[in-house]
Amino acid sequence: MTHRTEPGKQRKKSIREISPIDVYKLLPKTNCQECHESNCMAFATRLVNGELMLTDCPPLFTDMYQAEREDLGLLLAPSVRAVTFGTGAQQCTIGGKYVLQRHEFMYHNPTGIAIDVDDLMTDENLRERVHRIGQFSYNYIGRKLALNAVAIRSVSGDPAAFGKTVRTVCNATDLPLILCSLDPAVIQAGLAETGDRRPLIYAATEKNWTQMADLALAFHVPLVVHTDGDPALQKSLVKTLNAWGLADLVLDPGTLAEDGLSETLHTLTALRTAACRDLDELSGYPLLGVPLAVWTSEEISMDVLKWREAITASMLMSRYADLLIMHSLDGWVLLPQLIWRFNLYTDPRKPVSVEAGIRMFGHPDKNSPVLITTNYALTFFTVESDIKTAGLDCYLMVADTGGLSVESAVAGRYFSADSIVTALKEMQVENLVCHKTLIIPGLAARLSGETEEASGWKILVGPKDSSGLPQFLRQRWPPHPA
Amino acid sequence: MSYVVHKKNKETERADEIDVLSLAPRILELLQGVQQLELENFSMEIGDLDLFIPSQSPAHSLQSVSLHPPLPQKPSELIRESFEPRTARYPGHIREVVLGATRADGGSRARTVTIGGAMTPAYADIRVPPVHPPAISLDVFDMKVSLPRVLREHVAEVMEDPAGWARMNVEKFGADIVTIHLMSTDPLIRDTSPRQAAETVEEVLQAVNVPIIVGGCGDPKKDAAVFAEVAEMAAGERLLLNSVTLDMVEAKTLGAVAKAARDHGHLLLAFTGLELNNAKELNRRLYEYMPHEQIVMDLTTVALGYGLEYSFTIHERARYAALMGDDELAHPVISAATNAWAAREAWMAMAPEYGPRELRGPVWETVNALTLLLAGVDLFMMMHPASVLTLRDVIYRLGSNGSGRTSSARDWVGARIS
Numbered sequence: 020m021t022h023r024t025e026p027g028k029q030r031k032k033s034i035r036e037i038s039p040i041d042v043y044k045l046l047p048k049t050n051c052q053e054c055h056e057s058n059c060m061a062f063a064t065r066l067v068n069g070e071l072m073l074t075d076c077p078p079l080f081t082d083m084y085q086a087e088r089e090d091l092g093l094l095l096a097p098s099v100r101a102v103t104f105g106t107g108a109q110q111c112t113i114g115g116k117y118v119l120q121r122h123e124f125m126y127h128n129p130t131g132i133a134i135d136v137d138d139l140m141t142d143e144n145l146r147e148r149v150h151r152i153g154q155f156s157y158n159y160i161g162r163k164l165a166l167n168a169v170a171i172r173s174v175s176g177d178p179a180a181f182g183k184t185v186r187t188v189c190n191a192t193d194l195p196l197i198l199c200s201l202d203p204a205v206i207q208a209g210l211a212e213t214g215d216r217r218p219l220i221y222a223a224t225e226k227n228w229t230q231m232a233d234l235a236l237a238f239h240v241p242l243v244v245h246t247d248g249d250p251a252l253q254k255s256l257v258k259t260l261n262a263w264g265l266a267d268l269v270l271d272p273g274t275l276a277e278d279g280l281s282e283t284l285h286t287l288t289a290l291r292t293a294a295c296r297d298l299d300e301l302s303g304y305p306l307l308g309v310p311l312a313v314w315t316s317e318e319i320s321m322d323v324l325k326w327r328e329a330i331t332a333s334m335l336m337s338r339y340a341d342l343l344i345m346h347s348l349d350g351w352v353l354l355p356q357l358i359w360r361f362n363l364y365t366d367p368r369k370p371v372s373v374e375a376g377i378r379m380f381g382h383p384d385k386n387s388p389v390l391i392t393t394n395y396a397l398t399f400f401t402v403e404s405d406i407k408t409a410g411l412d413c414y415l416m417v418a419d420t421g422g423l424s425v426e427s428a429v430a431g432r433y434f435s436a437d438s439i440v441t442a443l444k445e446m447q448v449e450n451l452v453c454h455k456t457l458i459i460p461g462l463a464a465r466l467s468g469e470t471e472e473a474s475g476w477k478i479l480v481g482p483k484d485s486s487g488l489p490q491f492l493r494q495r496w497p498p499h500p501a
Numbered sequence: 502m503s504y505v506v507h508k509k510n511k512e513t514e515r516a517d518e519i520d521v522l523s524l525a526p527r528i529l530e531l532l533q534g535v536q537q538l539e540l541e542n543f544s545m546e547i548g549d550l551d552l553f554i555p556s557q558s559p560a561h562s563l564q565s566v567s568l569h570p571p572l573p574q575k576p577s578e579l580i581r582e583s584f585e586p587r588t589a590r591y592p593g594h595i596r597e598v599v600l601g602a603t604r605a606d607g608g609s610r611a612r613t614v615t616i617g618g619a620m621t622p623a624y625a626d627i628r629v630p631p632v633h634p635p636a637i638s639l640d641v642f643d644m645k646v647s648l649p650r651v652l653r654e655h656v657a658e659v660m661e662d663p664a665g666w667a668r669m670n671v672e673k674f675g676a677d678i679v680t681i682h683l684m685s686t687d688p689l690i691r692d693t694s695p696r697q698a699a700e701t702v703e704e705v706l707q708a709v710n711v712p713i714i715v716g717g718c719g720d721p722k723k724d725a726a727v728f729a730e731v732a733e734m735a736a737g738e739r740l741l742l743n744s745v746t747l748d749m750v751e752a753k754t755l756g757a758v759a760k761a762a763r764d765h766g767h768l769l770l771a772f773t774g775l776e777l778n779n780a781k782e783l784n785r786r787l788y789e790y791m792p793h794e795q796i797v798m799d800l801t802t803v804a805l806g807y808g809l810e811y812s813f814t815i816h817e818r819a820r821y822a823a824l825m826g827d828d829e830l831a832h833p834v835i836s837a838a839t840n841a842w843a844a845r846e847a848w849m850a851m852a853p854e855y856g857p858r859e860l861r862g863p864v865w866e867t868v869n870a871l872t873l874l875l876a877g878v879d880l881f882m883m884m885h886p887a888s889v890l891t892l893r894d895v896i897y898r899l900g901s902n903g904s905g906r907t908s909s910a911r912d913w914v915g916a917r918i919s
Contacts, residue, residue, distance in 0.1 A: 120821065122814045139917070155854065159806070174915050199914050221914070225579070232575075247910045254582035262576050273910025281899045282906060284875075285627035289586040292625070297587060315912040321919075326864065330891060333868045337813070337875045338624075346918055351856030354846060355805060355868045362810035397807060401845070424807075427774070486849065 037094060039063040045087040045094070047078045098295045099303050099341075101128060102241050102267045104168075104219035105195020111167045113269070113341040114305030119295040122367050129364040131342040132356060133168035133197050135311055138175050138184035145184065149191040151348055157357055160400040164357035166194075170221075170311075170344045171209065173200035178208035185212040197221055197344065201245075203230035210238045219243060219342075221307075222271055228256055232263045241267035243307055248273045248282055250290060254301040261301075269342065270302070274309035276331050277316065283308075284338045291339040308332070308340030325352050332356050336363065372422030373399045377446040381412035385453040388413045388496050390481065390488075391439065392460055393420040393428045402485040409489035414451055418442045425462045436469040443474055456498050460485075586626065591824035595619040595879075596794055597633070598768060598833050600678060600741055601712025607737030607766060611710035614677050616797070616879040617833030622820055623877040630900045636880045637889055638678035638714055639670035640839060643693070643701045644685040649848035651862040652884050663701055664708035671709045674886050675893070680714040680743065681705045686727050687718035695730035702731050706738060714741040714770070714882070721746060725754030732761040743835075744772035744799055747783055759790035770835060772799040775815050777822070781829040793832070797880070802836040804844035805869050812836070816876035833879035838888070841869035863887040871895060 043063040050058040054075045056065065065071040073079060073095070079088050101115030111131045118124045134152045136145055149169060156165040171188055173181045181200065188196065189212060196218035198209040206220050222245035223231035235242040242265060246252045253272055260268060272286045273279075293302040310332035318324055329352040332343055336359060347353070372394045380403075392402045394417050406413060418438060420428035428434035439459070449455070455476045459466060461483030471478045479498060482491050597618045602608025618632030641663050648656070659666035663681055670676040683698045685691040702715055715731055717724035728742045742762055749755035762769050771787060773779040780798055787796055800819060803812045816834060823831040841847055847865035850858060866888040870881050874895065883889050 120814075120817050121810075122818050135918075137918075157855070172914060172916075174917055176915065201911065201914060222911075224911075228579075229577075245911060250584035250586070251582060254584050255579045258580045258582050259576050259578075262580060264575070271910075274913075275906055275908060275910050277898070279906035279908065279910070280895070281624075281627065281901050283910075284624060284899065288625055289584075289627075292587055293584070301582060302584075309910075309913055311918075312910065312913045314918045315908060315916045322860065326860070326887075326891070329864050330867055330871055330895070334871055334875060334895075337872050349856050350851075350854045351861040351864055354855055354861065355864055358806045358846070359809070359868065359872065362806070362808075363813070365810060367810070367814050484845070486845070 037067055039067050041094065042066050042091065045091050046076065047084060047087075049078065051078060053077050097127070098298055099291070099305060100266070100268075102219075102269055102305050104197070104217055104241050106215065106217050107193060109167070109193050109195060110217075111195045111342075116291075116295065116339075116341070119292055119339075121363065125366045126364050128341065129360050130336050130340055131167040131195075132353075132360070133170040133195075133342065133344045134166055134348060135170040135172050135199075135344060135346050136184070136188060137172040138177070138180045140184070142187055145187050146191050148348070149188055149194075153192050153194060155348065155350075155353065157350075157354060158404070159358055159361060160397050161403075162361065164361055166353070166357075168195040168197055168219075168342075170197040170199055173202065173205045173209075176200075176202065176205065178202075178205045181205045182208035182212050185209040189213060189216065195219070197243075199344075201227060203227055203234060206231065206234055210234060210240065213238075217241075219269065221245065223256060223260065225252060225256065228260065232260055232265055235265055235267075236263070241269060243269045243271050244304075245271040246273060248275075248279070248286060250286060250302075253290070254299075257301045257304065269305045269307050271307040271309070274307075274312045274331075274335065276310075276313040276327055280331065280334075284334060287335070287338050287340060305341035306339055307342045307344070308335030309344045310335060311344050311346040314346050325349055328352055329355060333359055336360060372396055373417065375417050375419035375442075377448065377451070378403070378415045378417060380406045380415060381410060383412045383414050383451075385451070386497065387452065388458055388492060389416065389448055389452055389456070390414065390458045391416040391418060391442065392485075393418055393423060393425050393434055395420065395422050395424040395428075398424050402488075405485040405488055411489065411492065413492075414448070416442055416446055416448065416457075425460045429463050429466065434463060434466070436466055436473040439466070439470050440474045443476065454498075458491075461487075586628075588626065588628075589621060591620060591826075593824045593826040593828065593831055595820075595823055595831050595833055598794055598797055600636075600714075600739060600768065602737055602739040602766065606739075608739055609706065609710070610712055610738070612712075613739070614712050619820070619877065619879075620824070622817075622824065623875060624899050627902055630902075633879070634896050634900050635874060635878060636677040637675075637892060638680045638880060638882045639674055639676035639889065640882060640884050641666040641670060641679055641681045641705065643681060643683050643698070644691065646684060648884075649842055649858075649862060651848070651859050652842065655884075655886055664704040667705045667709045671711055674889055676711060676889075678712045678714060678880070679705060679709055680716055680882050682716035683727060684716075684718055686720075686723055688720055688723055690718070692723075695727045698727045699730045699734040702740075703734060706735060712741070713738065714743050716743045721748040721752035721754055725749060725752070725758045728758045729761040732758075732765040732767050735767070736765040739766055739768060741768040741770055741797060744770040745783070745787070746772050747779055750783075750786060755786060756790065759787055762795065763790050763792075768795045768797060770797050770799050771832075773801070775801045775803075775811050777815065777819055777830065780819070781827075784829050784832065796832050798830075798832045798834045799837070800834060802838060802840045802869065802873065804841045804847070805865055805872070806844045806846055809869060809872060813872055813876050816873055816878060820877040834877065835880040835882065836870065836873045836878040837882045838866055838870035838873070838892075839882055839884045841866040842884075867891050874899075 043060050046059045048059050054062045056062040097115050097117045099114045099116035101112055103112040105111050112128050113131050115128045136148050152166055156163050198218050199221040200206050219241050222243040224245050244256045274283050290302045293299040310328045313327040325347045328347050373396050375394050420433040423433050457476045458479045458481045461481055464480045467478040467480050595617045599613050599615050601610035601613040603610055614636045615633050621629050643663050645661050659669050667679045670679050685693040686698050771783045800815050803809050819830045847862045863885040866885050870892050
């Protein structure tokens, strides 16, 4: 595990190598206790361990300590630079990664997903496609998952046609834009239409980098650096562009599907490893993956191409892509990407749970059914969504199972006759309804007898999947008198 | 409910048990003016601190400042750099486990399948292809089971015919291995006797000549009885018994199963629910009876959308720990990719914009498998033919050095796409 060093430059340190002393040296050392720690050394220790933040030290944010503050920032910045394109509420920030593997900390800035349009499309098709890109979304455990950007490709090669297309897209959407052409004249025509929207431009290559660099500087936009599977050239371009005055760069080491898939995934992995493990600054930029590349193959079956795009995208995302450019707008292609992205970027240290308690749906009265489920977020939101979709009037008890799903909670005895009895009491359910019938999840069926005995309530075993609730209630509610 | 679940995923989604450490993420927010992190009340274990938060120049947080201060003159030529991909050497490696035994070795299989052997994280270095390419097992059930329509249509003709089903998996779908799930032995289903279960396994062994995995019903007592019977009947076949659990420790049946497996030359699949301490604990118990080379781990596979990220991370952690020298985790791992079908998005009819489930289902199983392939899984239990084909294709491609590529990585920019 060698660390290479830039000649004449002090090598950065990983957090492992940063000692509290390194931090202490840069603190005010007054032991003023404004941070509520007993002294500056204690603060430094907790800062290095991630328990406190720089902002917890107010004196550091006075003019007196500006230099120290900046040095501390240097010490604690991510190994992959965060780059933002687009503006306003929908702006897209990519990169900003601290670690190679998610469990080492967590991943920040979910992979942006852009969908392409091109300059041969009719105005009508263009507007329709851009509208669909903006509209596509999926409601997943209470979150709206959506696409992030529009990539405009120059297929005609004509700057005027490209400019016109960019103008149409700008008028049709607020989504961030990626302007794609290897011809600086085309990119310039596009930039002339984007005003202050700060698009990402694609791409500087070994051939065009001086002109692309001038454009990126003149328009204050981030720039993709493209090579065709040549990390050494990639680094050379980055170093040169840095020297040119450009810092907001995105790396595209080239995406190839099929025959080139191995090379693509291994190159992305090598670059991200260099950035996070070797702290190589020239590799420390967001990575672009282009699942759209599958569409250049000879294959003629659309479904096969879409399938390839779906699996390529998911692998690129797992292998460190910070931004994807895709073509397919099919839900079955995009859904796995949106969900996997959401999952991959959750904090691996946090259980995903919702607050326990009783929830009311519709207009329940004293005769309405009472259901119970657990407080794992996905379980709750799934049940909630099914109840709302069916327009049911009911009470839903959300039991505290420490964020475990029904199946896990039953097995781990977090969801048991006793815990149901406790929940019934705490939530004072008997005051809400004039019956004593509780519907438990089908996956908790084996608790029914014991719970009836312990609670005195009649237990109905509901469906195993809450999508079966409407039918279940139609057939079983109100319950037949005993 | 119509989906396949290989395991009782007891501790699925137990994020609270994932003892990953913490580091104040607000640092990022502070440094970059990013205001979108919501991580206020997390805790951390200092003793476990095992992460890199490499520093970067402050320029990285300030757009206006260059990383490398501009030279007095813009360079007119490329400043040449080299790239040396890291060649990481790890102190540990994953054990090799051989499934199945040929006649020469006391079994009756035509071929064996070896898994494991990894000396680096999966697909981390193109110069280091997998020692053994990951293998694929296809499922067979010993009774009629409720499957999503998309899966059922491929196997409808062999349902309730385990031998025929196994043959089809090998001959039509190219299975490296066949898994026979003895679901009917479940005391809550048919409570089939160990004797009958062993006969089913025998039928499958006669129907195909690939290695066999034998799946139980999840009841620690019944599985122990069934596995003991099967182990004796199929002595020498080097079956993989799926699975042994910490529940068996509680039920005091683990020792009997382990002894039966050892005495009759079989392998054990140690199943735990997304918890590495439990995985290590179970392995330690097994070491009392078994050679280490006869143990495979199942760390739990959760469906995409239902906690796949926990499976992904537990596999990355386990593999990294093993390579760094944690011997108790240095076993090959298996994934029940079929558990993907537990996700509603895989099997349920949805609004038209989300596409037909005929495509959504298999893509779900495929993405589940590919994600864990990248996390280092050595053996996949699968069902849908399209998923199997894709996984096999990707395993083949990722194992190559990519020199056969025919296109340029910039063809897409100006391509006409319908």
